[in-house]
Amino acid sequence: MSGRPRPPRWARDRTPDPQEYDETAAYGQYPAVEAYRQGGAPGAQTPSYADTGAYAHAGAAQAPVREYVSHPDAPYAPNPDFGTVEVRAWDPYAVGRRPQPFVPVHETQPTPVHGTPKAVVREPGYTLPAVPESAWSVSSRRGVLLGRVVLCLVLLVQAGLSLRLKGTAFVDEALYISAGGYQLEQWREGTPLPQDFAGYFSGHPKLYPVLAALVDERFGLGGVRLTSLAFMLAATALLYALTRRLFDIRSALGAAGLFSVLQSTMFLGNFATFDAAAVLLLALGAWAVVRTGSAHPLAVLLAAPPAALAFGVKYAAGLYLPTLVVLAVITAGRRPGLDRGTGAGRGAAGALGRGLLLGAGIAGLLALGYLYSEPLGGISGTTTGRAKGTDAPLDLLYASAEWGGLVFAAALGGSIAYALRARMVERPWIDGIAPGRARRIALGTLLTGTALLAPAYQIHLQSQISLFKHVGFGLLFAAPMAGLGLARLVGPHFRHPQLGILLYVSTLVFGMVQAQSGYSVADSAPMTAYLRTVVDGEGRYLADESEITTYYLRDRTDWGQWQNTFGMEYRPESGEPLAGPEAFAAAVRDARFDAIVLRGDIYPQNTDAAEKALKGNPHYRLTAVFPITTSFGTGSYRIWVKR
Incomplete structure (x- = not known):
């Protein structure tokens, strides 16, 4: 019996179709078969109908090249002394279908049977990349660009939500702009101030009021309010940047999105007072602290000027300066390419020294400013020594929860999830390296706990004055953990997008209603x-x-x-x-x-x-x-x- 294998049943029993099994049309283009027909192989003979049928079902439209190789399972063996013909991606049951691509590991050339085949190793033409846990887990150029596009949309929404609030001047707006105008007159013409504004202002009268008066001279109240909007938009952009450096793009977008729809963000974006400028300076200081975490320890002093200026613009911002100092300790020394053990480069003592350096820089600038400034009775009158009110603590707690409870809950959930699991899609600081659990717990506790400072202090004062604004100061620091919580809520591969949408829309609706209610000013x-x-x-x-x-x-x-x-x-x-x-x-x-x-x-x-x-x-x-x-x-x- 010949060494040729028995043709399959379908090849023996089926009546041949000349159009389907035309040897010239179907196989004349294949080098291996053509070479075989012309006697390229010792003892070559014309293929039989069964053999050609087996090749026809591999698909004449896109048939692969056939070579003579030593393959015992090949469907056609023209000469047992020479070898067999291998049909790549051959499927006898896929009649008329295009064969799937096949990449052989070894390829041999026709060699006499008495010789030794020489294997030629060929690299695969395409290798599937490892599937990441999430498409956003790597800050690629495409991901960064997409994140910036979405951030622009977030900022457009924030601007629209603030600009929808309309009305004549509030008492505070009129007071600060007028005071700035009188200060400019004193500098220009030497006229005395009509009143000691420094004695009862909640910020230095020569900082924001002067800026507001300059803008008002040219653009009026609308221009001053647009300046506040620019401050709040810049604060949101800085929040995105620092959250992206702490975690990843998804968390950064979540933080920016939630912060942009808070009632305090909407309100302050169209409110010509100290607050928007102070929020921007605090955001700039926090970004500088995180940005210089892997740089030389002295680089952290770049965060001192905006932090000290934030206190000068709005004395209540001093409540958040300790947060910046502790943040400098936690984020110290995360250098790319170094593991956790050597990432700090200086250890715990170096991290503590970084925080002390920032604290000393802020204190030095504040002392210098106070030394060359007139007495500022407003610091004690409006902040440190403010008279106690009569508001009940439970009422203040309820108001705080109403104005920022959803974002605080998201931040709390993000802190817990971050403490339990270092990474879902986040890449904190450096590629492939996650901070230890102690550092994660410290970061979550610091940022989330900062949101409680303003409510706690005003509960101590038993006063609700400006609480709706000061809540937003603390939520600026809690927003990175809230963005992380939103990313964990959605899950990898956007597994539960409806949960993230629910959180965002709920925050948006509450923020719009509360901002509209608070911005209701009498038409004067x-x-x-x-x-x-x-x-x-x-x-x-x-x-x-x-x-x-x-x-x-x-x-x-x-x-x-x-x-x-x-x-x-x-x-x-x-x-x-x-x-x-x-x-x-x-x-x-x-x-x-x-x-x-x-x-x-x-x-x-x-x-x-x-x-x-x-x-x-x-x-x-x-x-x-x-x-x-x-x-x-x-x-x-x-x-x-x-x-």
């Missing part, structure tokens, strides 16, 4: 337009919100012509000096003011005393009433003019 435009026809540069005027009237009517009146209802001392023509409600009542009875503007809900006791003195007073007549509506209810501006 009709009132100030009417007063423009009443006031002049000689009279004296009483107003609940004298800061607003001073700002809008600064071209017709001066600061000293206006008296608010916060407090006043008044000495009647005959009698002892008076203070409080009695002083206002006596001044109104004596017709000391040429016009009076009252709302009734700013300082109720003093306003009520003035209103009682106006009843039946022959010196004044009610000339205008302008209804107002805010989220806190309805009211009106009532204007009395001296007869």
